[in-house]
Amino acid sequence: MAGQHVFKALADPTRRDILKLLRAGSQSAGDIAAHFTITKASLSHHFNLLKHADLVRTERRGQHIVYSLNTSVMEDAAAMLMALLAPQPEEISDDT
């Protein structure tokens, strides 16, 4: 599970900031955009990567699209990091 996409997604500061925002609760794309200076189009691109990594989920609510954290994947990622430093348990395969 998890893997390359998650780490790539986490590598960008803007995307980590988006995740931080979502800790406080779900927000629409527009609400999130209000916190950044880059265009909504650029943010939409970041949303896509986060979705691809399954770090966030979306739900349409009228004209808005509401983003929310997928905490389990974040937990998995943290676990993978910890696994990365345990004396090889049994060759964990992180789909490179």
Add this chain to the structure above:
Amino acid sequence: MAGQHVFKALADPTRRDILKLLRAGSQSAGDIAAHFTITKASLSHHFNLLKHADLVRTERRGQHIVYSLNTSVMEDAAAMLMALLAPQPEEISDDT
């Protein structure tokens, strides 16, 4: 602490594989290189990023340079991930 450099460093599969190798114990650049198909020059570049992120430490031993894991920074990174999903404790500042 930790921050941007760590996440960037972890974003690459080759670098994560290097870290996995080092779980088993310190190894020289050459020993590590034996596990990869890319050139030693390319690996050296990856070593640099890992060092910059403080994920690995180096020690010269004769003509060899021995790399070892800096586990505390990995732990910090995992902790930052977990922090990323806790309901904002008090606005953690991850030097973007």
Add this chain to the structure above:
DNA sequence: CTTGTATTTAGATATTTGCCTAAATATCAT
């Protein structure tokens, strides 16, 4: 069904990244 608001997609550009080859540096052994 036309207009307005929210969001995404498309296409272009600049920067960054990962890889290579060739050359440089460092240490060891003679």
Add this chain to the structure above:
DNA sequence: ATGATATTTAGGCAAATATCTAAATACAAG
């Protein structure tokens, strides 16, 4: 010092990434 081995640095190129503007899509409201 000379030559051999280990590693890094420099320079260049192709692919990936982050950003933008402009256009397209989705929904809601008249």
